[in-house]
Amino acid sequence: MIEEGAMRWARLVLVALVAVTLAGCGARGERDLRQFPYSLQQGPEEFAVVPFKPLETPQSFAELPTPTPGARNRVELTPNADAVAALGGDPAALSERGVPAPDGALVSHASRYGVPAGLRARLAAEDAEYRQRFGLFTFQLIRNDRYRQAYRRQALDPNAALEAYRRAGLRTPSAPPQ
Template identity: 45%
Template structure:
């Protein structure tokens, strides 16, 4: 969470300095996302904060500005309905994973299902 500033550099030409931008970014400010793109061989100039085509596709049916609040409330309601047994509530034991266990994916069973179909996944652990 703590990123050091970039080292200071002397400009090549003191007469060609950029105009100051009050409240703007500084040349020594850390840019971890752009640095990661450059380190992986990407082109920083081609990257955009939001891909216009992707954004158009995912928002084609409209966008609910309060979706985060709606989902948070629905999640809270669901967890209240599945809040555990008396002693779990009494001792404040988390029941989050138990509440969502029916919705979780068994990753190893899914991996075997895809392997049985002949699909390779080179990043998956090898068969025992």
């Protein structure tokens, strides 16, 4: 009887050791949310490889522009600009020149109290901190993305909202069946 109890404890300790070992095999660090569909896969992303235009030797090396950090590479493909040029248009018209005129009133109203600098970086840092706090006391045996779990209380149910609008007598678009 004593040997059977000791064997049971030994099996329990072995199972706990295996569980702890497997839990330690997970990836460290935070994944980028923009890569969520691909973050669960291992290996390279085959669509991330982009061909370049052929290199050209200039007439004079003095004609080369000075390098500008963050500027577009001269050998990168520009399919939209190439299509506009092929159809006889001006490719320079595609470059961003600020806010379009029809959107000026909207942008000025939205930024009437000022626009903080580095807003996207700050929001990304706050999001990463929130998800880290969310996952502090959670245990996961299989590695997965915690984004949906972290924000599930803040997510809206589109079908419930649709039904609420319909019950209120408001016109709603058609929705696919559940």
